[in-house]
Amino acid sequence: MKSSRLVSILLLLQTRGRMTAAQLAEELEVSARTVYRDIEALSAAGVPLYGDAGHAGGYRLLDGYRTRLTGLTTGEAEALFLAGAPGPAAELGLGPVLAAAQLKVRAALPAELRAHADRISGRFHLDAPGWYADADEVPHLAAVADAVWRSRVLRVRYRRWREPTDVERRLEPYGLVLKAGRWYVVAAPGPRTYRVDQILRLTTCEEEFSRPDDFDLGAYWTAYQRDFHDRLYRGEAVVRLAPGAQPTGPAAAAVRARGRVQPDGWTLVTLPIESVEHAHGEFLRMGSDVEVLGPPELRERIARTAAELAERYGGSRAAPAGGRPWTRDGPRRTASCTGE
Template sequence: MRASRLLTVLLLLQNRGRMTADELAAELEISVRTVYRDIDALSAAGVPVYAERGRTGGYRLVDGYRTRLTGLTEQEARSLPLAGLPVAAAELGLGTVLAAAQLKLYAALPGELRDRAGQVAERFLLDVPGWHRDVESLPHLAELAEAVWANRVVAVDYVRWGGDEVHRELDPLGLVLKAGTWYLAARCEDAVRTYRVSRIVRHERTGERFERPSGFDLAAFWNAWAERFAERMYTRTAIVRMSPHARAVLPLRLGVAGERALDAAAGSVPDSDGWLRVELPVEAHSGAIGDLLRFGAELEVLAPAELREQVADEGRRLAARYG
């Protein structure tokens, strides 16, 4: 453990130049006293590290010194695909591993390329979760990720959308992060299904292992599943009038489905008030009413008549509530 930390100290100094003991301690989540001992150990091992005194001082390596001890461990190599997703890496229990892997990669790059890589990280950031979302409780995510790696069967208790709890034994095949929400793709009774990780309330190892299906493609499976899910969700079409404001926020409210609806209505001419007739995909159940009411008075349902009356009835109930 200490050898790994000493290498990390060395790589930090090599990549970043001068660093204070406080900065090293914060980076490694250790005490300043431990930093002093680690610097002494590096010096004793022949690493040319020296201290600069004063308020702007710190530790640095002799100019021109570079180590080639940058081999990646298995865990670090696994974490590299998540290099642009530090939050996801942390949720999977790979945060510190990813940081170590990135340090080693930076150390192995020539100086000019290393500077360019650092500039990219300073200028671009990928933030996956959507706005106005609470962080989901994911106590089992890291263990599920380990089960995916090890082809290990897991037993879970899972709360379905209707609220009932079921017990399942799963062969976990992959994890998908969609708009800040984690999903598990797993085989159950010879069929591959998806499970929202936050709805897994209990998880335990069975001690059994499974053989991964030959040719299983996680990306292809997810894309096909997502298309089927959208088809099941949006089974009706509502004819609506939308104000310019409602049209502007439609893609934010309904995502790709909203964008497609606007594209289909692109050839239509707005009325004298600037409102446009749009064919909008909606859910089959009461969720459609909530989605439509989110637009407030900026949207009017024209058809079907049943849906128009349902939205109007909900509007009257709201008015009575606040009356």
């Protein structure tokens, strides 16, 4: 473990230049004290490391020094080929480039690692989109990606959900995100998030913009998702869940965090909901596995729906396929020519 960490420190300093102990500790997920010990070990081994004090200080390698400890381990080779996503790469116009890069890496691997990489490619396939959604048409994706790479301003006609639906926007695209098979572009001013498939018209300008040095796409997306869920689930419902009931999404997290199992085995919990209308449909899908206690308007609405369903299905029943009349226990069996 320590030897692997020492190699990581060398590679980080080689690729990024000067880094502080705090930065190295955060990158390697260890304490700063551990980094200090590792730096001492590298220095004792003869690695030309220098430490600069002050505000702009940190550790760095002697100019021109490069480590040759860049060989891949078995796990790293497997992860590299598992991370290759041919679908998204093709959408960005990088399909042939990805294939060529993987071919070159595979050819450079030792025979044992090559076999591991081939096993990964043959046994794992990544397919991001969900089952019940058609793939989005994203005719402007390549142009958006090009603008991201070249830091070019975009002028777009964009369709949003609220009025006025079609609006003109000037965008400075910072980055692209693929979420559940759908592409999003994060762009200034703001920055804000836009669905690429909702761009109706696009013009790439020759005007160049400067991407903020401190902008972190991953950190932005994490914060955006958290804010999205906070804005989405603005209400609460108090419910009882039957033993074995398995809610999904934020409801599942709420059950794990706040659910209280009662003497009869049911779980009492307060769940986040988008609205009464949305929760009405979601809880009906759970059938008899859920009892809504509040808010009153949600409980009353579900009760009305249940009464309507009971009235609709509680009267005379239509004969099932095959023409046999219904009884309380199901279709009545009749004698046949075979003596049943």
